[in-house]
Amino acid sequence: MFYLKDYFALADFCCLSIWFVILRQTKTDFTGYGNNAAAANCSGCEVHKGFYRTYESVRPQVQAAVLSFQAQHASASLVCTGHSLGAAVAQHAALDLTISLGLRVNTLYNFGQPRTGNAAFSDYFDASLSNRTFRVTHHKVLLNVGLLL
């Protein structure tokens, strides 16, 4: 059976090899949220700069909105979710709400999340949220499967 989608992976690969030479690596030290390294206490942690900065840019809005909804609905559970880049941002959001505000994030559903940080950051995240995190990926999406390496 001829499936057009089987050839998409080839297209991915061709395009990426072009971009490989054009774009630079983006990585930065993880210094906590709101630049509060003491609260984070995560030595040796490095994160993808873009996702980190994207979350930092909306952090005050997210915190204010979550606290406002919590004040109105005290018994409500808290769920973070997102797709692709949004999944990486949602991971930062869940971690931030946990360590900065001391909230309990009940579940984190991530769809097609790319790699967000290094092994130290991963361990740090796992320590607080791993048993409540569900990461959904598809084996044909290079963005996700390639990041196991």
Add this chain to the structure above:
Amino acid sequence: MGMLSVALRVVCVATAVLALTYDEQEATLNVQWVRFFFRAQMIYNSITLQLTSFPDSHARQQAGAAYCCGTLGNGCVKWNCPSCHDSVEAVAVSNVSTNANGFVGYDSDHDTIIVSFSGTDPLSIRNWIDDISTVIKSVCHVLFERLFCSS
């Protein structure tokens, strides 16, 4: 699966053709096109494959609803996009310079506060560069086994 899906499949094939006929001397022109086609394809692939294959429709809906925010539309403010459902009150969350888009909402049916972010916005170069630099890194590792890649 409609016109959009067919159109995206066509541009995906065009991507492969363009990439295979890549010519150093016409790099600037080609890369412009490849960038556009690749993004259309990546978004098509990942949204359809990942968001449609997950059984928990509630979480899936909420992740999908974030795509109504920002430059893709103003659905998060009006809460009228297809993945939105009636029992949610939401506050849109966004930043113009980083193109972060999402919402914080309260779903009274499930008594749940939802924090949701959208992925790559097809109209945002900034988002796209964040995504692609991650892809580049993984491909780099596959091809060169960390020889030329920072760890």
